[in-house]
Amino acid sequence: MGSDPTPSIETTAKRMECICSSISMGQGQEIHARKLVDKALREGMWVLLQNCHLGLEYMVEIMEQFSELEKDPEKVHNDFRLWITTEVHPKFPITLLQMSIKYTCEPPSGVKAGLIRTYDSMSQDFLDYSDSPYYLPLIYTISFLHTVVQERRKFGPLGWNIPYEFNSSDWLASCLFVRNHLDGLEPGRNVSWTTVRYMVSEVQYGGRVTDDYDTRLLITFCRVWFSDALFTGEFQFFKGYRILKFKNIPEYLDEFEKMKTVDPPQVYGLHSNADITYQRNMTDELLDTILSIQPKESGGGSGETREASVYRQSKEMLDKVPPNFDPHEVREKALRDSLDSIYDAKVPKIWLRSSWSSSTLGFWFTEFLERNIQFSTWCFEGRPSSFWMTGFFNPQGFLTAMRQEVTRAHKGWALDMVSLHNEVTKLPYEEIKMPPPEGVYVHGLFLDGAGWDRRNSRLAESTLKVLYTAMPVVHVYAINSTAPKDPKLYQCPVYKKPCRTGLTFITPLWLPTNKNPDHWILRGVAMLCDIK
Template identity: 35%
Template sequence: MDMMVPGVQNFVEGQLGKQFIEPPLFDLASSYSDSHCCIPLLFVLTPGSDPMGTLLKFADDQGFGSSRLFSLSLGQGQGPIAVKLIDEGVRSGTWVVLQNCHLAKSWMPMLEKICEGLTPDSTHPDFRLWLTSYPADHFPVYVLQNGVKMTNEPPQGLRANIARSYQSDPINEAEWFEGNKQSEVFKKLLFALCFFHAVIQERRQFGPLGWNIRYEFNETDLKISVTQLYMFLNEYDDIQFVALRYLTGECNYGGRVTDDWDRRCLNTILFKFYNPRAVEENKYPLDPSGLYYIPTLKEHADFIAFARSLPAATPPSVFGFHANADITKHFREAEELLDTAILTQDTMSAGGAGATPEQQAMAVAEDVLARLPASILSGPSHEGNVKPADMTPMSIVVIQEAARYERLVQVVRSSSRAVIGAIQGVSVLNDITEEVLTSMVRGRIPALWAGKSYPSLKPLGAYFNDLLERLAFLQHWHQYGPPVVFWLSGFYFPQAFLTAAQQSYARKYKIPIDQLDFHFEVQRTFELEKPPEEGVYIRGLFMEGARWNNDKYCVDESLAKVLYDVFPPVWLIPLKREDIPKDVFYNCPLYKTGDRRGVLSTTGHSTNYILFMRLPTGEDPSHWIMRGVALLTQLPF
């Protein structure tokens, strides 16, 4: 599956020709010539690309400078101002640029009405309406159908990205490029900055291994960082690395970063490029092979030539990854291709001479109802009849978990019955039931279930088996008492269990719980027969991006073509914060799923992040940070 996209490209090239797999060059002049005063021009935005610089330069060339071009970024309360600008433009023949239309959902019907009302008789022939928007469901269909649509995707590949940076403003101006007081130092750090810009953009291709959230780093971030580098080197005799790293990593690029672990990664990558060695060393290496380094060159054209001389296919090590990351990247691309292909299909079409979609959904729904337990916790508790006030923290966790799973199971049961009723003609097939039916046919988790469920990336069959295992885990605990090793993956809300473990320790030793934290000891065996005296054993974890080496007792490089490593049980020991060992550890984040990103819930926790574990490491922690190493409680299959 990881070679599906190259295979499809080869097929398309062979059947239709090479021009169908290569994106055409961005040509603003020809798009402009295709338009007239009544047709809006729409930039469909992509992450990492900002067309405003190109548009402003083109406007200057066409004689529409600052006095004849008016730009407005749409948002709350900007609608009336936009209407006024368009009315003025229609009368006097100015250009109007409305940015970020996707953010002004409530104003889109007004935009559609304005565009429908533009007529050649009442509109100045020089008037042009330029729009920028990310793809959005609420964007007016009329504008899409009648407008001139353009997109300027960022260059694919590291070398194209660096070359493009050198051809952007202000780096391409000869006077500016040669005008710095510390010329040699500036040119080295400029190349390092352009390389850094390319690396953090290309890391997005690797999914959550690269960034938990797909950030829209673009040319504007690079431009302001380059300008600050130029200014600092001109105004100081030495190199203010701390200030440059703060401005670039925390303000310019870091201002877009909302995830703490992504910010840690960004600053770790930046330190590799903005440090004294980058200036002092000849051919300072930027990857283990030595093919990528900071050159000592003088001419602007030489830097572009050097960038273009780099290999076409960039190995994952340049971005800080293990070679396995390429497999992850290709899997992700193939999955996106298949998901997009499925969207083009009729939801209820049947393929071949097999069962119809209705029959398939009926079989799935009947199987679900047959295998669901009648109740979440059945039979007497192992504790007998205990008053709520006398319950231990762990007993309360069982009851809370059962209540959460009960809500999910009720939705699964009722929606499965609704699907059967709709197919049999007993009840009405509404939109919600139709979505459940379609998801069952396609083997996806229905949106209705996902709304009440714990996060999961599994297909429907694996998800339902996982749910039954979780219910069995709770039932066993309820009936026979706490297990020796707790299955952390089996909890709907793992944070409640972890807090209960600390609470038990805090009550026993009369210590305030806010003074406690966990120390982590990875066990050398998978078979544990007795519970620990303090704390808890947990199991069910997987490591992505690296593996655990029990012989060396530390985090180690992944084995070739092994994407996920089964992690041994871990002893979570509650300790006072001042008593936790201060050795060199890799702070490894633990997530529920491989998607890693989550939303902030009302409890203050991310819906995906659980906690971080301090793990022994032979390498510097920065090595694993750039590898994107994390622990997961479940796999996507």
């Protein structure tokens, strides 16, 4: 994912003076692929079949054809090669994989490795294309951006809400656009930065992006980096990462070799704590893999069996379930999954269908009890002074109801002209004794990617080794205006869980900051209702 081997294959074929023809697989492409392979077998061409996970039936045919050719190798030209590119697919023919030489093409790790791969695959003619003084800095900036957008994926939701498959075709399309743009410039005219930013951030790379806040991040990268400052000798992406301008590719490669192998997260716009997040995610993934391959049967030792352990845990939870709850019986089909999940301290899948996700069964059950307390208090003791956002199945509906309540309280207000606004108080939840005159108090929110300056009530850099910062109580209310908010405020998205997707998105909140909001966009700052 994230690296297209096509340019490397085509460059290798050109270097070896071989003809290379490619076909992208899909519906109806089998006929053309069959003719091309037969022709290549006779004439000694190279054939590249792309996206073969979309043509699995033809892959079975290829497997059978090559099995027959093994019996009569004289029918195969010595120069014939068949290249197959595919994504991981559970139904891809295993025998075909065993017959093939496997080559895993992944994006390189780090700025140094990324730039080396980009410039190593570039021809000298490509570098010599234009004499414009803008050409080489722009190509280098696009190459640096290409490495950064790929590397941010390893930081999980801090880097991108959705991990996109950016590859070399995005880089090439952006470079070709810059070439055409510079060719069309009249002598003495500057680069149209609005055009370049739009094409790179919203068309070439942005064409893959489906999340609004990821689009905002790409636009911010281009706004910060693509400007006239690019052509000054003082410009740096980060301390020690400056623009390189050489005439020959070997000079670039020699300079790249002097770079650090491991880059600080600040190069990608993130805080140094992001590296802790990355290492923790890798560790969690490793431990989950180890746990998943453990034997599921009971051992022959004298210790507690799996069944006895699950029975004990289930009984402990049932004893803590509040009255008036009716636990249902688990059917036989889901019994094995529930048994394995409870033993591994995971939430059974059958529970997740009608509840919420959580990292462990203990956290899930604690949240279940806390949700029950909030709703019981609200129903039988009156409206709470402050609401725990995590305790709602539909927080968006709760905030919409608050907007309706405020709209009805003001004569002449229309719901479609009312928007949400907020103010971060200096009070912790324990000091909230009364609800606000209008709107609601909300507690239990955490900042991810930034800290909070309680004295000045504004965003601040995260404390080292502190990944999440608990927020004071936030006053959310409605105003009779749909005008844009103050551009000096940072629009901070709020999510239910650490997994930032459209399904977990709740609403944006606007936070004061003494820095440019672009800084926090690059940091990937968001609010989370739950960090477990």
